[in-house]
Amino acid sequence: MLSTPPRIVRVEGFELSVQLREMVGNSRQMFDRRGALLFRVTADTGASGWGETWAYPGAAAALAREFFAPVLLGRDATTPRAGWHAMAVKLGYDRRGLSTMTLGGLDVALWDLAGQIAGKPVHAMLGGKLRDRIGAYVSGPFMKPGPDPYRDFEADIGGYLDAGFRAIKLRMGTDPAQDGAVARKVRDQIGDAMPLMVDLNEGFSVEGAAAIAARLAEVDPVWLEEPIAHDDLPGYRRLAARCPVPLAGGEALFGLRAFRDYLTAGVFEFIQPDLGLCGGLTEAMRIAALCDAFEVAVVPHVWGSAVNFQASLHFAACLPERRGRQRWPLFEYDPSENPLRTALADHPLDQNGAVAVPDGPGLGLDLSPERLAPFVTDHWTIA
DSSP states (O other), X not given: OOOOOOBEEEEEEEEEEEEEEEEEEOSSOEEEEEEEEEEEEEXXXXXXXXXXXXXXXXXXXXXXXXXXXXXXXXXXXXXHHHHHXXXXXXXXXXXXXXXXXXHHHHHHXXXXXXXXXXXXXXXXXXXXXXXXXXXXXXXOOOBOSSSOTTTTHHHHHHHHHHHTXXXXXXXXXXXXXXXXXXXXXXXXXXXXXXXXEEEOTTOSOHHHHHHHHHHHGGGOOSOEEOOSOTTOHHHXXXXXXXXXXXXXXXXXXXXXXXXXXXXXXXXXXXXXXXHHHHTHHHHHHHHXXXXXXXXXXXXXXXXXXXXXXHHHHHHHHTSOOEESSSEEOOEEEOOSSOHHHHTTOOOOBOTTSEEEOOOSSBTOOOOOHHHHGGGEEEEEEEO
């Protein structure tokens, strides 16, 4: 006799927020608060899975309640790809942006749930990990408000080196002369061999980005990340034709088609999908396959809470190795103050500057509403 598969009976949203002790930022904005929207999807067996989108949590919650969560109720809890496709039908006119973020957060929860039921880690559900540990690059330092935004760079970088990081990505973006001078000081501090990346966070025009890139070229950066607006494909074509530094981007691209257009244009040497934005694990695996066809390295963008961090480890563990100046993928590790990650999970570096891939069921996280309680600003249930 065939048994009835577990069915999804409840979808919950937990909007999280926490005040930071110090304001930090990038070329476009400063912030003193971290936030996220976590989803919990529960089956009739009692098993549950967690997912996340960290951008616009309130708006994403409204979309989840009205459009996506009801679609999941009653569905087979062991078939996350089928759940993703059922939700994708609801995208309608909005195939990018907020709807894709929301769908993706729920998709990660479906994969976690399926792994919990099967007793297998998500990377096994995706086809199997290709590595047990992933080399990490430190995503920082961040800029500070005031007339000297780089005032703490030397001390922060010293701390990263002491912690064991072996690659660094700077947040930069003032003017070409100042950025070039600071990058030179950083290169002198870390040595010629350490990989150095620079992120301009969409802060410049093509002309401004090209001028900064010309000053940065002497410190040999691995990439210049998102120097102009993420949706300015004509601008990226112009910039790529004159930029002496390889370009990276993709954290703010939504869905497979957007990545297809940028890969076809040939403007990026590194693609950076974020699971909390791009459409979840289901879509990220399709994006990775597309990048493989174009022979472009995938280096996931990682932000938000412990949920997105942990899910990104599973994703990165499944990516094929690509050899260039370094071996890819590397893992983006944000060490700045973020209780939404550090209070919920621990991710130590080993002596080689790498972080371990989780092997517990699902995402391998030990989460509960009680652990989230200090950060919850809103909680809702669809059942």
